[in-house]
Amino acid sequence: MKTVTSDQMRELDRLTIESGTPGKILMERAGEGATCHILEFISTLHPSHVRRFVILAGKGNNGGDAYVVARLLSEKTSLPVKIFSTCSSNELSGDAKLNAGRIPEGISCEFRSEMNKKDFSDGDIIIDGLLGTGISGLLRKPYKQWIEAVNASGKPVISLDIPSGLNGDDGSTAGAVIKADLTISIGLPKRGLFEGSGTESCGRLRHVDIGIPLKFTGKISSDIDAIFAQDMKHFLGRLEMNSHKGSRGHVLVIGGSRKYRGAPFLSGLSALRSGAGLATVATPENVHAVPKTLSLIVRKISDDGTGYFTASSLPELLGLIKKSDSLAIGPGMSDESSVKEMLLSAGNFEKPAVFDADALNIISKQPSIILKRKFPSVLTPHPGEMKRLLAGFGLAKLVDADRLLQARSLAEKTNSVIVLKGHRTVIASKKCTPAVNTSGSPALSTAGSGDVLSGMIASFIAQGFSPFAASVFAVFIHGLAGENGKFGNRGLIADDLPALIPVTMKKISPFA
Structure with missing residues (x-):
């Protein structure tokens, strides 16, 4: 709008x-x-x-x-x-x-x-x-x-x-x-x-x-669009009655580490709750976390006994990437040196990808990961990560600029969709009018909220939306889900959010 x-x-x-x-x-x-x-x-x-x-x-x-x-x-x-x-x-x-x-x-x-x-x-x-x-x-x-x-x-x-x-x-x-x-x-x-x-x-x-x-x-x-509920209805049209899990998209989440075990499962569950037919979570084999959701496909990846992704993780990851429709990379992944090596080697895989959390910190030090990519990328930084990305891509002079200018400039530099998170999240792309989100509340300022969002964006991409449209839709639904939580502004936690996603979408469209 x-x-x-x-x-x-x-x-x-x-x-x-x-x-x-x-x-x-x-x-x-x-x-x-x-x-x-x-x-x-x-x-x-x-x-x-x-x-x-x-x-x-x-x-x-x-x-x-x-x-x-x-x-x-x-x-x-x-x-x-x-x-x-x-x-x-x-x-x-x-x-x-x-x-x-x-x-x-x-x-x-x-x-x-x-x-x-x-x-x-x-x-x-x-x-x-x-x-x-x-x-x-x-x-x-x-x-x-x-x-x-x-x-x-x-x-x-x-x-x-x-x-x-x-x-x-x-x-x-x-x-x-x-x-x-x-x-x-x-x-x-x-x-x-x-x-x-x-x-x-x-x-x-x-x-x-x-x-x-x-x-x-x-x-x-x-030159600025605002995202309201009225703008979202067309994303939630009628599903074909002969739909099956393969037709609704397969999301691969690559994340987790010895330090942060739960984040990739939040992303994977959110991908399913957003409508994906399949969600696979790939996590290092020495990360001992058991997902509560049995619908998730979990793949333990070789990690040389470290609890972090390493170069030896690459062959198995590439096999999983080939079977997926979109990726969410970074939730809980950490930025250990071995993880950097893996991401440098795997960066130019031929699938659209959402980069979040520690993947963004690695990219800020290794911009070539994004600059060499030929397939669509979505970067989802919070303000601190945005500062590091601006510095890494030669845009340090914009560290104190307004959020719209920051997002526009980084989108232009990286040829990616930028989702600059925070109050009034900004979504920017080289080819689209930048959009500012109108949903959300302080309830979303809780650990893991961003992991939920990255899974949602990857899910909508897997379902056939363009990366920009997927980002706009996911950001709005994510924000409105935060408003709809029964625990108010102080008691909501990220674990509550996945179940709120489908309830929120049902408020937008009778076909959700």
Whole structure:
């Protein structure tokens, strides 16, 4: 999905209205879609944290969206709704005034010149409809004080379209910015959500399609795509009824060592849970780890008694490679010198491969492993590994550059797909518009999460997706699976993730 500037979005709204869709219809669609996401969000919270909706409504269209949401929440739930407005209804105009007038009598609406912590109670869900994308310069009264009061409240906050105080073009702030737990993008996502302070201010991201015609969005230029659930549905079409294990792809995971025994099995299990028909885990023969999943094929590879891959591992690995459709190389592999020798010798195998973990550290010291490859490669570094790769490929000057530039530059240098992991994971390739992921949560900051992702990417490649498409899809599903865990942001572990993959895909498509 394209990302746009504030001016581009205003132009899209204008064209849509002029083509026959009234602004009040667009605002109603925005409110309906936002309400659905709000109800989904609160369903993940303990009931003690959901007792009242507090709606903060500004003067413009963002405030108008907030009035629609207030009315719909009152209709769809039994919870009380309270509106605090920065102005009286007489000061509103257009569609915002129309929707303020449609507020039911049972909803308390109060004009306030300032807010404080005492205005909020335990169990409040705050809906931020103060400011949209039209801000410029420093915040005027009363917005800065309201934003500071919300941030000090310690209550869950949901922002409509964009956190108030955030610049929709570059992610800069206007003196203060709402710290949201969920931001519901309306129309097309704004660039500022993915730049500057945007990444740390938005919380989770969701999107509402308000019906901007494709004939208008197709003409808008954009050099960054944002990945939302709507973009993922086409990946999960109907499977043929005569499918069999051989037709659904065979993933080979090469990893494990005396130091890290479980990582390759996480990758292998995740490959199966992502839809691969077969998954083989090749691990050194002196690594004594027993997988819990009996569906995995385990191959013990000669290791000269070391517990690490060595040059003597190569003949057996090459035999397994020939039988596979894609590879995941590196989970738990370690970077011992014998492993480096093996990877140097095996690097140019004729299969698409996902390189992760210690394989990346070896590649950063031996760039020829990637530069000599003739088959597709996907590199999946976290920020620390990315720094080492940038240095290894002569791009050290970009170590402190923004993540988009880092990923683009390394993709160009290595002719590979780069998956730069972290909050708002970036996927880049020489031939595709770079994509920024919108799913995920702090729950994924746990050991083994990356091993799960590498298995997922390899699985989707084995199922026939291009390396770039496989990476985009895997990253989104991986992030959403992290959001869906029942253990919250602190209790999820990587072992929980594989079982969440198919459940998450079923939310995206009826054919999953």
